[in-house]
Amino acid sequence: MTNPLAMKGLTVQNLGKNYGPKAALKDVSFTAGDAVFTVLLGPGGAGKTTTLRLIAGLEPQTSGQIFLDGQEVSRLAPRKRDLAMIFDNLALYPNKNGFQNLASPLIQRKRPIEEIREKVFAMAAKLNLTLVLDRLPKTMSGGEKQRLALGRALVREPRFFLLDEPLSSLDAPLRFKLRSELKRLQKEEGHSFLMATPDFTEALAVGDVIIVLEGGAVAQVASPKDLYEKPIDTRVALFVGSPRINLFKAGASEGNLNFFGLISPIPESLKEPLAKETGEFTVGVRPENVILGQSLDKNAVKGKAIVVDIESLGRSLAVTISREKERLTFLAPSLDLGLLAIGDQVDFFLADPNSLLAFKPDGRNYLT
Amino acid sequence: MLNRPLSYWQIPVLILALALTLFPVFWLVMTAIKPPIDWNASPAIWVPSEPTLINFRTLFDPAAIRAYGVGGVSQAATKAVIGSILASVSATFLAMALGLVSAIGLSRYSRTSWATPLVILSGRMFPPAAIAVPFVIIFSLTSLMDTYPGLIAIYTAVTLPFSTWTLKSFVDDLPREMEEAAMLDGKSRLMAHLTVTVPLIKGGLFSTAMLVFILNWSEYMFAQVLSNTELSTIPVQLAKYVTATAGTLYGVQAALAVLAMVPLILAGFFIQGHLARGLTFGAIKK
Numbered sequence: 001m002t003n004p005l006a007m008k009g010l011t012v013q014n015l016g017k018n019y020g021p022k023a024a025l026k027d028v029s030f031t032a033g034d035a036v037f038t039v040l041l042g043p044g045g046a047g048k049t050t051t052l053r054l055i056a057g058l059e060p061q062t063s064g065q066i067f068l069d070g071q072e073v074s075r076l077a078p079r080k081r082d083l084a085m086i087f088d089n090l091a092l093y094p095n096k097n098g099f100q101n102l103a104s105p106l107i108q109r110k111r112p113i114e115e116i117r118e119k120v121f122a123m124a125a126k127l128n129l130t131l132v133l134d135r136l137p138k139t140m141s142g143g144e145k146q147r148l149a150l151g152r153a154l155v156r157e158p159r160f161f162l163l164d165e166p167l168s169s170l171d172a173p174l175r176f177k178l179r180s181e182l183k184r185l186q187k188e189e190g191h192s193f194l195m196a197t198p199d200f201t202e203a204l205a206v207g208d209v210i211i212v213l214e215g216g217a218v219a220q221v222a223s224p225k226d227l228y229e230k231p232i233d234t235r236v237a238l239f240v241g242s243p244r245i246n247l248f249k250a251g252a253s254e255g256n257l258n259f260f261g262l263i264s265p266i267p268e269s270l271k272e273p274l275a276k277e278t279g280e281f282t283v284g285v286r287p288e289n290v291i292l293g294q295s296l297d298k299n300a301v302k303g304k305a306i307v308v309d310i311e312s313l314g315r316s317l318a319v320t321i322s323r324e325k326e327r328l329t330f331l332a333p334s335l336d337l338g339l340l341a342i343g344d345q346v347d348f349f350l351a352d353p354n355s356l357l358a359f360k361p362d363g364r365n366y367l368t
Numbered sequence: 369m370l371n372r373p374l375s376y377w378q379i380p381v382l383i384l385a386l387a388l389t390l391f392p393v394f395w396l397v398m399t400a401i402k403p404p405i406d407w408n409a410s411p412a413i414w415v416p417s418e419p420t421l422i423n424f425r426t427l428f429d430p431a432a433i434r435a436y437g438v439g440g441v442s443q444a445a446t447k448a449v450i451g452s453i454l455a456s457v458s459a460t461f462l463a464m465a466l467g468l469v470s471a472i473g474l475s476r477y478s479r480t481s482w483a484t485p486l487v488i489l490s491g492r493m494f495p496p497a498a499i500a501v502p503f504v505i506i507f508s509l510t511s512l513m514d515t516y517p518g519l520i521a522i523y524t525a526v527t528l529p530f531s532t533w534t535l536k537s538f539v540d541d542l543p544r545e546m547e548e549a550a551m552l553d554g555k556s557r558l559m560a561h562l563t564v565t566v567p568l569i570k571g572g573l574f575s576t577a578m579l580v581f582i583l584n585w586s587e588y589m590f591a592q593v594l595s596n597t598e599l600s601t602i603p604v605q606l607a608k609y610v611t612a613t614a615g616t617l618y619g620v621q622a623a624l625a626v627l628a629m630v631p632l633i634l635a636g637f638f639i640q641g642h643l644a645r646g647l648t649f650g651a652i653k654k
Contacts, residue, residue: 079551079553079555081552083552084553085552087549089543090545091545095568
């Protein structure tokens with residue numbers, strides 16, 4: 001790792017936090033770059049909120065260091081770290097109206113009144129909050145409260161932003177809209193964001209870099225594309241993607257992978273690592289890599305199985321087929337709904353045998 | 369507040385409940401303005417034909433009642449009124465200040481689970497008589513008997529668990545992120561609590577202070593046991609009007625009781641607007 005004292009952005013090194021005998025975080029290290037949208041992705045209880053709270057200084061870390069723009073801030077009081085945090089419950093002041101909420105960070109920093117008015121009105125205009133400035137939070141809609149919390153964080157222009165599941169309270173259409181606004185704002189203004197979310201679609205949609213936390217430790221740091229295509233282990237592979245990736249016990253022989261009754265040529269990139277593998281390992285098939293029907297290509301990797309479940313996802317169907325107690329779920333066009341019934345035997349083939357993933361017996365990806 | 373009309377059967381029930389609650393107050397006020405001859409009259413006199421203020425005068429001039437041919441007590445109630453105000457106000461202030469600090473500490477900075485209601489409130493689970501005896505011994509040894517600091521200390525000690533526990537529930541209801549947002553925005557921990565936590569639990573502070581004040585104001589046993597000549601409170605003085613030596617000065621006793629109600633009624637009237645909870649509603653999701 002590069003010297004954290006020489007770089008802009010946020011670096012945490014070997015961060016640990018114990019609550020009594022229980023370790024909530026163990027040895028977390030990562031860098032969230034300057035003007036980068038970094039996402040902390042992980043299931044509930046992975047330590048996302050704890051990480052953000054330690055960075056903010058709201059709780060002392062048990063071990064490790066935190067650097068911000070080349071300065072160690074590990075022991076500084078929250079107000080001396082110059083960062084803003086948006087909490088998952090927003091934490092708007094219920095007794096203050098929109099203007100007072102937006103102005104509070106500036107008032108607390110004792111800015112001149114003229115500057116406060118100017119900045120608050122500019123922020124309200126930017127976030128479309130002008131009409132709620134004289135209203136109390138309880139009279140605002142979910143989206144308005146969300147934007148107000150965002151505005152309150154942005155108005156002070158801190159050097160770093162921490163966002164703790166800021167969109168989790170919104171319904172789906174609003175979440176979609178606000179997350180793209182968030183992304184646009186971050187890019188236009190060059191802000192540095194570190195956002196925690198349990199939602200991989202959100203992470204893939206907005207993140208420049210995604211840090212996957214699992215069980216209080218960093219599992220993987222990757223770009224959205226790499227995270228999806230090269231998950232570091234089966235746990236990350238299962239967490240990122242919906243429907244979930246299909247995992248099968250597999251073996252290799254004569255240059256082929258054998259799983260789920262299929263014989264598929266070993267992808268070029270896997271040839272070397274798999275050459276040494278003598279026992280069983282795991283193959284991962286993404287749901288979009290399976291196509292229903294018969295291929296025109298006679299070299300296609302194809303098979304037959306029984307349909308055991310059909311679930312409509314709207315635009316597509318999640319079809320689960322079964323063969324010798326193993327199950328495979330894939331996506332089919334909704335138009336196929338009328339042609340499929342549970343119990344049918346169907347033909348299927350792989351869209352791209354080269355995008356199969358392979359994991360070692362301990363769950364690690366061969367390629368990472 | 370109630371914002372739907374009462375149904376037809378609720379009205380008589382409420383009237384009955386009010387009558388039961390208010391009758392003793394009515395009787396007290398009436399007795400306070402009765403001349404001595406009406407105090408014990410049989411059949412009872414509900415509303416005196418010749419209302420008088422002699423009972424109130426007697427409170428501060430014990431000899432005044434002798435004009436009616438009844439005996440009196442030697443002590444004026446002045447010392448008791450001053451004593452009650454001094455002890456109750458100081459002890460309430462102390463119990464609230466310490467209780468607020470303890471409540472914030474327990475709610476925000478304690479992850480341990482020892483702070484259970486059992487532990488905090490155990491002092492209140494004994495009958496006061498049981499803890500009064502050791503206090504008498506301790507106070508005798510430390511020269512705190514019959515002094516205001518002694519009485520204020522014991523009132524604070526007795527009401528502090530209550531104020532701590534009640535205020536803790538108000539602080540618990542408030543999301544800690546509100547204070548933390550203020551800390552990130554430039555406030556120290558202390559200032560964040562003073563400027564964010566305290567205003568948001570204002571209703572809880574007022575209602576708790578009111579209850580603590582009532583407990584102190586109406587406390588009898590500790591004041592009786594720990595006082596001698598220097599110290600008196602209204603409840604102690606009240607008891608002096610019906611004794612073997614003083615006779616049965618019901619009217620004077622009622623007059624002091626009426627005086628004692630005044631601050632509570634005034635306080636209740638002024639803070640009733642703050643008693644409503646739900647100030648934080650709508651500021652957090654869910």
